[in-house]
Amino acid sequence: MSACSQTAAAWSRCLVVFSELRRAGLRPDLASFQCLARACGHGGHWRGALQILVAMREQRIVDSGDVVRSAVAWACEASVEPMSRNVTTARGARKEQKEDALLDFLRQNAATGDLDGAIAAFERFVRECQWLKVAGGQKARLLENSVHPGDRVVEFGTYMGYSALVVARRLRALGGGGRVISCEVDANAAEIARAVILWAGAQHEIDVRIGCAFDWIASGQLGLIDLLVLDHRGERYHTDLQAVEHQLSCRARIFADNVLHPGAPLFLAYIKDRFHTRIHEVKEFLHTPPIDDWVVICTPLSGQRSTQQPLPPEMRRWSAKVDAICQGSQQRTVDWHGFQQDFKRAMYDWNPPGIFAASPRHRSDSGRRS
Ligand SMILES: C[S@@+](CC[C@H](N)C(=O)[O-])C[C@H]1O[C@@H](n2cnc3c(N)ncnc32)[C@H](O)[C@@H]1O
Known part of the structure; x- marks a missing residue:
């Protein structure tokens, strides 16, 4: 079935x-x-x-x-x-306590229609009330810098709509035009995100679609894409990117979050030799204790889109390890730091050094093999 x-x-x-x-x-x-x-x-x-x-x-x-x-x-x-x-707008059976608390917080701390105020209140909630896995801080700056005037942006993984709001604000600052389609598999999350976006006054720029990224791609309803934001599930990045590649415009860029935390080794393998790639070493937004992450920004190399090559067994093994630690983290505290040291070392060895945006000195501090 x-x-x-x-x-x-x-x-x-x-x-x-x-x-x-x-x-x-x-x-x-x-x-x-x-x-x-x-x-x-x-x-x-x-x-x-x-x-x-x-x-x-x-x-x-x-x-x-x-x-x-x-x-x-x-x-x-x-x-x-x-x-x-x-x-479908009636809420489901599940309770989303921290997400509902976020919406209440936003309504109390930002004026309706104030996009800047809503983003600031969102960040304050994550800092002062409860941590949420959103692309804030260094990630938000990288995301903003990836947006070009009039971009048709597609995002996989809306969650509460934070990154979509950041993109919408940037589009406005660049003179208006463009739009964001953001797909979220979890209907409850998507409905809260819609309320957040409505409160921020960005409902005309951001279209939240309930459903899994792969299904929306298959529906053919996403249109041409100038900026693709991958922020849903690292293990799906490469398959969803492959499925949507024919819809990338000639000026397309890909922004992929969480490539180190929790990790997307198969995505790194998939884009190698097909995309011009930069890996940005950043911190997870307001995470305690601080934890490293990587954001990948890449553009298709011309003529490379349709070539298929098998994904290396080594990267498949890393993908299985990422899967295992993610599953483990749902039941107990796991040693992300130790895991990242090994994962980084393998990725530093596997990828050409030039694709890392940080200096070699920074990389050697983070565990590169000498
Ligand atoms: C890290 S959060 C996204 C954070 C958001 N982009 C931000 O920075 O504000 C990941 C979200 O992706 C959603 N997700 C997971 N798998 C998905 C899929 N296959 N298609 C669409 N959304 C998915 C999850 O339900 C979750 O809400």
Whole structure:
């Protein structure tokens, strides 16, 4: 079901598999309903997607993580039915305490329509109330510097909309024009982000789309892209970039966050020799204790877009290690610092030194092998 829920061409097969499961007396689980909803989206069948929620309620299947609701919301939005968008704006079962607290904080500390004030209040919330994984500080400066006048920006990973607000402010400062489409797989997060963006008065520049990046790419509804911001899941960067490459404009730039923390080794392998790349060594925004991260800014090398080459086994092994430490970090405290020392050393050895924006002295301080 998963395989045929991902393209417009195969969506009806997904429905057939689902019916066969039911006929065989198997009880569908959350993953099957999620696939079914994605398939409905690819088929433009938003009413069918909404029926899934009804069927689940009848069968008393609890979607505590709101994964099916998020997929149904995507199906409705991708079907471009303005009416159906209203149906999905009701909040799901999950409570988003710190994210809701952020929205309250913003409303109390920034005037409505004040974009600068909203960004400043957002940063104050992260500094004074609760840490959120957003691209602030050095990352925000790099992001701003990547924006050109009138850019058509696509971002994967909206979260609460902070980076989208930073881009919108920069577009305004550059004279207006341009727009941001930001895709967020988690419907609850996307709905809070929409409220944040509305409060900041940037709703005409930023279009938050509920759904997984890959599904939006496959829908063909993202248009031409001048600046692609990858800030969703490091392990998906290379596949999503590959899927969207044909939509990059001739002046396209890619901005990828979190390449070191938690890490995107397969992305680094994918862009090598295909993209002109700079790796910027930065700190995670307001993280305690301080932790390093890398931002990659790259541009396609002409004539290299469609070449395929296998990803090196060494980088696949690193990807598995990143996956393992991420999973471990959900259950216990993990040694990110120790992990980063090994990961950095491997990446310094694997990448040509010229692609690091920092000086060689800085790199040797950070554990480069002599
Ligand atoms: C690090 S946060 C993004 C932070 C945001 N760009 C900022 O700086 O303000 C990552 C977000 O990506 C979302 N995400 C994860 N996988 C995704 C996918 N495949 N497609 C779209 N969003 C995804 C997560 O739900 C999460 O909200």
